[in-house]
Amino acid sequence: MGINGGPGAALLVAASPVGRARLMDASAALPALAAVPPQVLCGSVPGAGVVELVDPVDPHVVLSHLRTAAATPGPLLVHFAGPLLFDSRQRLPHLGLARTTPATVRYSALPWHLLVAELRDRGRDRPTAVVVDLVADARAWPLLARQPDLLARDVELYGVVSPPPARKSVAQPLYSRALAEALRAVAERPPLDELHAYVVGQALTAGLDERALRFGGGSGRAATGAVPTGARVPSYGQVSTGADAPVVPDASCGVPEPRAAGAATPVPFSPAAPAAAIPAPVPASPTTAGQAQAMSPAPSLAPVAPPLPAGSGSRPRPVPSGATVRGAAPAALPARPPRPAVEAASPPDPHPVIWAAAHAGRHTEAAAVVAAWEQQAWRTYGAGSPEAIHWIEVRAVLARIAGDPGNACELWAAAANARLARGESGRHPEVLGAVDRAQAEWQEIRDPDRARALAATLVPLRRAAPGGRPEALAVLERQLASRSQGL
CATH class of the missing domain: 1.25.40 (Serine Threonine Protein Phosphatase 5, Tetratricopeptide repeat)
Known part of the structure; x- marks a missing residue:
């Protein structure tokens, strides 16, 4: 894939709620992706930035990071791993966060349409891709199965949405792991449609549910079934280097006296409030x-x-x-x-x-x-x-x-x-x-x-x-x- 524009950005989000909403061990998806050189992950020239959000709890915080990432002038890749849920009132898809439960989707999850809205204005001159490795809950899966293209409207979407796992079991982020392995073996990211076809095949081999919905880019395209046998598989023979080892420091410092504060009362997460809270880039004059x-x-x-x-x-x-x-x-x-x-x-x-x-x-x-x-x-x-x-x-x-x-x-x-x-x-x-x-x-x-x-x-x-x-x-x-x- 040709390098696009200036330095890019990647926002990696993984959430594993507790209780019944815990459908996937999503946090296991990020370490391998974080080890990919940023410019390969983003498909840009060197100097790309990567932000990781592991088990975020506040949809406003995620939306703020998303809005900041959307302002980058170079290519942007947004990756989400975790549960997909629908709210009971409007039946709209939401990305579950760390404290999301089926009863609190409207308050504690990120509405999918807000993600799409934040990225819609980037235009064709700033390549933008959303990559998902999601597991739908028991209520969301039948709704999504009837409207498999619901997520792919107005966004270049790649990845998979799997059905809910068996009772008392937790799915693994197999698509994300296969994606990380493929990207760590190249010096330059191949075209995303080719990369997606290869990664889906690897994930199926590793145990991905064959019923999973697959999104291969563009608007409104979802597929199920085996990967097309004629899909061209990228060459992953050239191994890139440069991922820094994680820092494991020792340290010493005192701890301060905490202050007393009351707990904030949750309110429904609506598009109006957060959108108004954080404006577009400030005008020069x-x-x-x-x-x-x-x-x-x-x-x-x-x-x-x-x-x-x-x-x-x-x-x-x-x-x-x-x-x-x-x-x-x-x-x-x-x-x-x-x-x-x-x-x-x-x-x-x-x-x-x-x-x-x-x-x-x-x-x-x-x-x-x-x-x-x-x-x-x-x-x-x-x-x-x-x-x-x-x-x-x-x-x-x-x-x-x-x-x-x-x-x-x-x-x-x-x-x-x-x-x-x-x-x-x-x-x-x-x-x-x-x-x-x-x-x-x-x-x-x-x-x-x-x-x-x-x-x-x-x-x-x-x-x-x-x-x-x-x-x-x-x-x-x-x-x-x-x-x-x-x-």
């Missing part, structure tokens, strides 16, 4: 001075993070997502990313505007400003850059101010994982800070299902960055065991 200060980042300047204003209530020490934190003094957050060596005219600092809006209860306004700067950092420096990670951390602070510890925990965990992925050691202060904050937010979560889902991300992070208080991991595991016994 705002119409008012206030807009200019709040919304227009300069491409030549890295985002700047001044110390938080006094009395902000947002100054715990760096706390990783999903970790319980106790007994240390708070520290400034988040840290300032490095400035470029040469700056043009410095734009006004957006942080005072953000904090003022958040503390005044204008959370949508604050989120809109952050989203604009985050997208600018994503386009200018890359998804895994310190500048982009900084804005994930700012969003975590906003979630804390809004009284949503679950979202704050997830975002701090995402920031910690992003720093580890770019090669920072587990003893690096910024990594430790993100893990500590995540643990502090985790212990404030009142929803036991959400706490348990986030713990699956937090515990490995705490092991990778235990900090200067070795008991932090023991405290986390003890609290997790206590919560599990209370379920």
